[in-house]
Amino acid sequence: MDKAKSFVQKNLGTIIGAVVLTLVFFIVPNKGVVNAYIMKVINLGLIYFVAVAGLCVILGMGGQPTFSTAGMMGLGAYSVALLTTLKGWAPIPALLVSVLWVTLFSVVMGLALFRLKGSYFSFASIGFTSLIFTVLTNWLSLTGGPDGIKNIPRLGIGNLVCQNYYDYFRVLFFIALACYLIVQRIRKSYLGRALGCVRDNEIAAQCMGINAYRTKVISFVIAGAFAAFAGGLYALHERYISPAPFQYDQSAIYLIMIMLGGVNSTGGALIGSLFMTWLPERIRFLAAYSRLIYGIGVIILMNVMPMGIMGLVDNFRYKMRKKMKKNQSAETPVKEAE
């Protein structure tokens, strides 16, 4: 009995998480709960989260602000679109192959971009994304230019095909969950710790045996893989793509997503992704001012809560723990540590 109790206590977070996730999975994708339009917005939020999960690694852990996300997504999306529409590939193989080659391409780009230090890296990543956008827009014979590519097939395997946004949600739910778990795993592994060292003090990291350049390139490759995957999903979800969503200013939105949620938190990244997908839909009537609003929003955000929503939560928990400990030690005499 006691054993069962302590098991529950120890894994309380996991148990609550599992219950909530199960409820979400069964309750949310129902017409009576959310309409098709909201379902679509949530799906997009989950797709963006896949890309932002990559930012959790390169920016959150590694401290390298990159504007390459939209570009890598664009490559993933166009690759899936072309393989399925031109070559007639099935969606899943197209997705896998696209992620694979964009990941390899990220190795090359990462090696090149991290020759540059600090903000030079960020600026170069803007150039990189602009370049991709230019190619997507101007290579008319292949990409269709600004008109884009239509009639991309639905996501599915064989006869199991997503028929509507609710089906898509059920798939994206597990994809997002997997991405979340992967990022959490990285965070708790050597790569996460090494990236933290590189972020805060590159010299100290090198003196602890960490190859800073290689470590940063690896984080870029992981971010590239996540972004390409997100791009491919985007193409299969929207079923029509044009170059517009793959401009570098969209990369800035992804950065806002992770910063809003909290740069150090994967859960925060999910919250930020969903919120920043929902917000523009909500304030559509202000679309002309959206950049102004985002700009001001970011300035306020960085001042009021530089570590985002989860940063606030963290600080609160930290203070509570300290308070509890103080009370405890006031009540019981301190046990001498062995």
Place this chain on the structure above:
Amino acid sequence: MAEVLLEVRNVNKAFGGVVTAKEVNMKVEKGEIHGLIGPNGAGKTTLLNLISGIYDVDGGQIFFKGEDVTKLPPYTRSRMGIGRTFQSPRFSPRSSIRDNLLVGTDLDNKMGYLSSFFGKKGADFDKEFEELIKIAGFTFDWDERINSLPYGQQKLLEIIRAMLSHPTVMLVDEPCAGLNMEEQNRVKDLLNKGLEQGMGIVLIEHSMEMVMSVCHNISVLNFGEIIAEGTPAEIQSNQQVIEAYLGKDEDTLAGGAHVGN
């Protein structure tokens, strides 16, 4: 004679016009604490940076266990076994104490990113750490952020992080600056523990009490030049050293806290 672990041979380094190392020679043997003293700006930290590879030498060579490491990048040198601490602790302030220190164990385990991702566990970190923290003489919460600890404890933890990686040579830059007497004694105990494990240690320190009591040999730097080398007794009675360094500043002689950059 014990094995020579580290040898600095005719090393030169200048920043613009400022010469910070001029034909510097130094040998560190297994089981010795080698003191590196000299006035502010003499080039002590620079020499450590040259040894650990943060700066490239302008001329000369650095040998580690007989192997020329002069051209190797810093992460390779630390993987080979050159560990170090910094004049002011360099941690990831937002990361937990555990994550900050585990990096030392990761290095010792030659952990790879992939194997760690797939759950490979290294040597028993907790046991070794417990032993070291007992010497350091304080306790804390693992999951707390490292910058919530007092400065002195952070400095002690930085030595522990280096020790967790089991370096062959450990470079320690002013471990006692800003520490109280009790903490300074803990530093001594940690360094002695390192010697027990067979390290060679290079110790930069302004507290003469500390230097004279723990070092086996001492090199004195002044304007990038080694002006004397010998046992503590020899150094203390060396006229040139007294003029350049020891005699000048009563505070340093008294072992007063000196906080550098």
